[in-house]
Amino acid sequence: MPAEPVVFIVDDERDVRDAVSMLIRSIGLPVQAFASAQEFLGHYRPDQPGCLVLDVRMPGISGIDLQEAMAAKGIRLPIVFISGHGDIPMAVRAVRAGAVDFLEKPFSDQTLLDRVQKSIELDRRWRREARDRDVVRSRMAQLTPRELEVMECLVAGKVNKIIARELDLSTRTVEIHRARVLQKMEADNVSQLVRLVLSIREDTVRQS
Amino acid sequence: MRFTARAVLLEAGKQLLVFAAYYAAAEAGMMFALPSVNLSLVWPPTGVALALTYLLGLRFAGSIALSSMVVSLGMNSGFVPALAIAMGNSLGALAGAYLLRRRFDFSATLDRIRDVVLMVLAGALVSSIISSSVNAEVMHLAGLTEWKGFSSLWWVCWVADFMGILLVAPFILTLGSCREGRWPWPRVVEMVLLFVVLLTLSMTVYSDLLPIKLARPLSYAVFPVMIWTAVRFTSREVSGLLLVAAYVAVSYTGAMKGPFTDGMLRENLLSLHAHLGILALSSLLLAATAAEARRAEEKARQHLQELAHTGRISAMGEMAAGLAHELNQPLCAIMTFSQASLRLLDNPREREELRAALGRIVGNAERSADIIRQMRAFVRKGEPSVAAADINELVRQVVALTRADVRRHGVHLTVEYAERLPLVRIEAIQIQQVLVNLIRNAVDAIAASGTLRREVAIVTRRTSDGVEVCVADSGPGIDPAVKSELFEPFVTTKTDGLGLGLSISRSIVEAHGGRLNVSNQEEGGAVFAFVLPFEMEAVRNAG
Numbered sequence: 001m002p003a004e005p006v007v008f009i010v011d012d013e014r015d016v017r018d019a020v021s022m023l024i025r026s027i028g029l030p031v032q033a034f035a036s037a038q039e040f041l042g043h044y045r046p047d048q049p050g051c052l053v054l055d056v057r058m059p060g061i062s063g064i065d066l067q068e069a070m071a072a073k074g075i076r077l078p079i080v081f082i083s084g085h086g087d088i089p090m091a092v093r094a095v096r097a098g099a100v101d102f103l104e105k106p107f108s109d110q111t112l113l114d115r116v117q118k119s120i121e122l123d124r125r126w127r128r129e130a131r132d133r134d135v136v137r138s139r140m141a142q143l144t145p146r147e148l149e150v151m152e153c154l155v156a157g158k159v160n161k162i163i164a165r166e167l168d169l170s171t172r173t174v175e176i177h178r179a180r181v182l183q184k185m186e187a188d189n190v191s192q193l194v195r196l197v198l199s200i201r202e203d204t205v206r207q208s
Numbered sequence: 209m210r211f212t213a214r215a216v217l218l219e220a221g222k223q224l225l226v227f228a229a230y231y232a233a234a235e236a237g238m239m240f241a242l243p244s245v246n247l248s249l250v251w252p253p254t255g256v257a258l259a260l261t262y263l264l265g266l267r268f269a270g271s272i273a274l275s276s277m278v279v280s281l282g283m284n285s286g287f288v289p290a291l292a293i294a295m296g297n298s299l300g301a302l303a304g305a306y307l308l309r310r311r312f313d314f315s316a317t318l319d320r321i322r323d324v325v326l327m328v329l330a331g332a333l334v335s336s337i338i339s340s341s342v343n344a345e346v347m348h349l350a351g352l353t354e355w356k357g358f359s360s361l362w363w364v365c366w367v368a369d370f371m372g373i374l375l376v377a378p379f380i381l382t383l384g385s386c387r388e389g390r391w392p393w394p395r396v397v398e399m400v401l402l403f404v405v406l407l408t409l410s411m412t413v414y415s416d417l418l419p420i421k422l423a424r425p426l427s428y429a430v431f432p433v434m435i436w437t438a439v440r441f442t443s444r445e446v447s448g449l450l451l452v453a454a455y456v457a458v459s460y461t462g463a464m465k466g467p468f469t470d471g472m473l474r475e476n477l478l479s480l481h482a483h484l485g486i487l488a489l490s491s492l493l494l495a496a497t498a499a500e501a502r503r504a505e506e507k508a509r510q511h512l513q514e515l516a517h518t519g520r521i522s523a524m525g526e527m528a529a530g531l532a533h534e535l536n537q538p539l540c541a542i543m544t545f546s547q548a549s550l551r552l553l554d555n556p557r558e559r560e561e562l563r564a565a566l567g568r569i570v571g572n573a574e575r576s577a578d579i580i581r582q583m584r585a586f587v588r589k590g591e592p593s594v595a596a597a598d599i600n601e602l603v604r605q606v607v608a609l610t611r612a613d614v615r616r617h618g619v620h621l622t623v624e625y626a627e628r629l630p631l632v633r634i635e636a637i638q639i640q641q642v643l644v645n646l647i648r649n650a651v652d653a654i655a656a657s658g659t660l661r662r663e664v665a666i667v668t669r670r671t672s673d674g675v676e677v678c679v680a681d682s683g684p685g686i687d688p689a690v691k692s693e694l695f696e697p698f699v700t701t702k703t704d705g706l707g708l709g710l711s712i713s714r715s716i717v718e719a720h721g722g723r724l725n726v727s728n729q730e731e732g733g734a735v736f737a738f739v740l741p742f743e744m745e746a747v748r749n750a751g
Contacts, residue, residue, distance in 0.1 A: 013537050015572050019544035022565060026551040026558075059618050084536045105540035109547035 003049055005120045009033040010040045010066065011055035011082070016105070020053060020082075023109055024116060037061035037069075046075050049127055051100070051119030053112070056083040056090060064090065067097055076126055078119035082107065133200045139185050140197075147184070150177040154190055155197050223271045226260050230275035233376070240462045249477065250458050251368040253279070255376030257301035258335045262308050263316065263384045269305075273298035289350040296342020300369070304335030316381040318443035319499035324492045331377065336369035343369075360474070367481050374488050375454040378447035399445060406433045406449050410456035414466035423467035427457075427483060434487060438494035446495040454484050512715050517589045519712045520641050523648065524587050530612030535579055538572035545569045582609050585637060586644075596631040597639075599668050599675050599740070606643040607666070613648060614664065617655045621647075623666045632675050632740045634720055639740070642713040642724070646679040646736045649709065653683030653734065674722065674741040681735075685728040694726060713738075 007024050011017040012035055021031045034040040038061060040052075056063040067079055081094050081102040091102035100122065101115045143151060146167075153163040160178065164171045187193040233253040240249040257272045276297040280290035307330040308314040314326045344362035391399070412418065413427045430453050438446050460466040461480050468480040524531075549565045552558040582605055607623060614621045650664045661682040669676050686694065695714045710724075717724040717738045724738040 013541070015541035015568060015575075016537055016544070018568065019541045019548065019565075022561065023544050023548040023551070026548050057616075059615060059620070084533045084540065105536055106543040107540070109544065109551070112544075 003047070004030060005123065006030045006032055006048060006050040007116055007120075008040060008044065008050060008052045008077075009054075010035075010037055010052065010058075010063070012036060012058045013055070016055070016082075020112070023112065024053075027113055029116070029120075037063070037066040040066070041069065044075070044077075046073075046077075049120075049123050051078040051080065051116060051123055053080050053082060053116065056081055056087070056094070056102075057085065064094060064097075067094060067099065071097065076130075078122045078126075080112070080115045080119055082112075129199075136185070136196045136200050140200075142184050143181065147177050147181050150174060151181045151185075151193070151197070154178065154181065155194050157194075222264060223268065226264065226268045226271040227275040229256050229260060230272055231279060234275075234279040237372070240458050247364055248368050249371075249462050249480070250375065250454070251365075251372040252376045254297065254300065254336060254339055254369040254372040255374070256380065257297060258304045258331055258373050259377040259380035259384075261301040261305035262331070263381065266302060266305055266309070269298040269302040272301055286350065289346045292346045293343055296346070297339045299342070300335040300337075300339030303338055304331040304373075307331065307334060316384060317499075318378055318382055318447070318492060319496055319503075321493060321496045321500065324443075324489075324496045327377065327381070328374065328489065332370055332373040336366055336373055340366035340369045364477065367477065371454075371481055371484060374485060375450060378443065378488075378492060379451050382442070382444035382447050398440065402433055402437050402445075403449065403452065406430060406453055407456070409433065410453050414457050414460035416465050420467050420470050427467050430487060431490075434491035435494060438491045439498050441495070442499060443492060443495040446491050450488050450491060453487065457484060509719070512712075512719055515712055516638055516641060516716060517587075519645075519709065520587050520637075523641070523644055523709075524583065526648070527610070527613055527644075530616050531579065531583060531609075533616075534612035535576055538576045538579075541572045542569050542576075545572070579608065586640065588637070594633055594635050597634050597636045598631055599629055599639075599677060600625045602636055602640055603643065603666060603668060603677065606640050606647065609640075610644055610647045610651075614651055617651050617662070619651050619654055619662045619664055621664045621666070624668070626667075626669045626675075629668060629670055629675055630742060632742060634740060635716075638716045639720070642716050642738060643677065643679070645709040645713050649736070650679055650681035650683065650734075653681055657684045659683065671739055674739045676737055676739045678735055678737040680729060680733060682733045685732055686726055686734045691726065695724075 007029050009017055009020050009024070009031060011020065011033075014035070017033045017035065021033045024031050032043075034043065036058060054063040054066060061069070063081060063083075070077065070079075079094075079099045081091070081099050082105055083090070083102065084105045094102050100119045103112060103115065140148075140151075149167055150163060153166065158166070160171050160174045163169075164174045167174070169177075182189070182193060185193055185196060187196060230253050233256040237248045237250065237252050241247065253276070257269075257276075261268050261272065273294040277290050277294035280293045281287070308326060312326050312330055313322070314330070315323050318324055318327065340362060344365040347365070348361055409426075409429050413423050413429065418426065434446065434449060434453070437449055457466065457468075457480060461468050461476065468476045468483070470476075471479070545565045545568050549562055549569075552562045552565070586609065603623060603625070607621065611621075647664065647666070654662050654664070659682055663682045665678075665680045667678045667680070669678075695710050714724045717740070720740055722738055722740045724736065726734060726736050729735055
């Protein structure tokens with residue numbers, strides 16, 4: 001069930017929190033605001049799409065700490081940082097760790113709303129890709145060990161004859177395996193198969 | 209100098225005034241004359257001559273001479289002796305005034321010990337020796353007096369001249385250098401009371417009411433009155449009362465009444481003059497000493513004021529980053545609320561939300577303005593203004609000022625306000641400064657130690673003698689080794705900072721008549737506490 005995206009706001013400063021909430025609600029997006037990182041962590045469910053507008057400096061867990069904690073827990077939610085301090089090293093650190101942007105208070109409404117919408121778009125894409133990867137993984141799980149071996153060879157760009165020699169099979173058997181692999185992976189041809197397999201491989205590389 | 213008609217008239221008027229003043233003083237002096245020998249007990253014109261020549265200028269010695277000549281001629285001396293006496297008198301005044309004006313650093317306010325000493329030595333002594341020498345010589349040669357023997361004649365003349373200066377000149381000198389504004393009425397009452405007491409005492413002692421045996425010891429009763437005046441008022445009031453006491457004493461003694469009339473004439477004179485001379489000298493010196501002490505106190509107060517201001521500027525500098533952030537927050541809220549409102553304007557159904565946003569904008573603008581006001585007030589260098597203040601309100605303001613700093617270090621600040629605290633009379637800005645200092649020290653101590661519990665607790669409470677403010681922190685506490693010198697200037701445990709904060713703070717609290725103490729809590733951390741007394745005489749000096 002694809003839930004509606006929600007914009008989460010975490011800022012200990014009540015006035016700023018309320019103002020940002022109001023601004024975002026004014027373009028019709030649902031908002032949930034929290035006064036601290038702890039409160040947010042206690043409330044957030046990872047299957048909730050949306051994005052996070054996060055204050056950098058807060059007593060207790062800071063915004064940067066929260067970003068790290070989410071990464072450690074494998075929670076992937078686009079973050080737009082807002083900060084009262086023009087703290088460049090901190091901004092660099094935040095953006096390197098994957099933040100969408102780092103806005104200095106006071107910010108222009110258009111900039112913030114742009115970043116929020118961009119973040120929601122990004123989140124949507126991330127979630128779609130994640131879903132696609134799950135599909136590919138589940139299809140792959142249906143393959144027999146022998147079919148997996150054949151698939152690896154196909155992805156590596158080897159022709160049937162070579163595969164037959166390497167796996168010590170007849171060309172005819174390889175052809176049957178190949179047809180099964182394409183069928184199970186729901187790929188029309190080998191190039192489509194390669195793309196599907198690489199999509200989960202790339203992701204593994206990116207996430208590690 | 210331009211010789212306009214106006215200037216000439218003015219000068220003539222002044223000269224005439226000096227002439228008249230000298231003549232009037234001589235007439236008054238005649239009242240103290242001993243009828244038998246045609247000599248005066250005290251000769252006030254000498255004092256008038258010296259004081260006026262000093263105050264108005266040396267050229268007024270001419271009018272003095274003229275006036276003196278008229279006086280002498282009026283006493284039926286011949287023209288030549290009268291001329292000689294006039295020369296002597298004006299020369300005496302001229303010499304004394306010259307020394308005081310040109311040769312020495314003398315101030316007619318008589319509010320330094322050196323002024324009193326200079327007036328006695330360079331003024332009274334020199335002036336009286338010159339004029340009395342000439343007078344005695346002339347009188348002796350011309351046979352104007354029945355007095356036998358030149359040396360004793362000289363002595364009587366000199367004492368009369370010297371006392372004339374010592375008793376009269378201070379009043380004229382200090383009157384001409386009046387600087388004080390209007391007195392508040394309790395002070396007027398105090399002065400009137402002193403005057404009445406002095407007059408009553410003198411009249412009782414010197415009239416024939418009491419037997420001599422009782423009157424003579426009682427004649428010292430004027431001393432406490434004069435001492436009181438000297439300590440509480442200035443040389444001007446002291447010399448005024450002195451004039452009153454001397455007038456009573458001399459006029460009664462001249463009429464052969466009072467405690468100094470039972471011996472030979474010479475002994476009587478010596479006793480009276482010694483009495484009045486010691487009274488004059490001791491009270492004038494005491495008034496000068498008191499004035500010097502007041503000035504030193506004022507200087508110390510100003511010094512503290514300067515130092516405190518410097519301390520506030522430096523504290524504000526250190527807090528600037530935090531305060532900028534503190535201002536940025538409401539600014540950000542204002543901007544975002546406004547932008548959201550602009551978007552809501554297009555949607556007529558959102559009126560309520562729009563109203564709420566505008567309210568929040570106003571609130572945040574007020575908050576910013578308040579922070580700026582506090583900052584301004586904190587570094588302002590205005591006139592000291594001691595006023596009744598609510599300590600709780602003061603604590604609230606300081607907490608607002610230091611909030612950013614406290615938050616930045618991740619410290620939790622709690623305040624416990626005592627209910628129904630009495631007001632205390634303080635220089636609010638300076639007490640704020642003390643509190644800012646203590647809070648920032650507490651935060652720094654916690655930040656430097658890196659403890660897990662990061663708490664600062666402020667408590668206000670009423671004690672038996674005043675209002676106490678405690679600032680307790682969860683830092684490492686004060687090392688007993690540095691505790692004794694903690695309040696010394698330039699002693700610091702921080703890597704940055706001058707180490708002036710606590711020393712200034714203690715000076716401020718003590719100037720308010722209070723005390724600032726430090727102790728360590730049992731559960732760790734330091735407590736700085738200061739008490740401001742309810743009723744404070746010392747608050748006058750707090751500045």
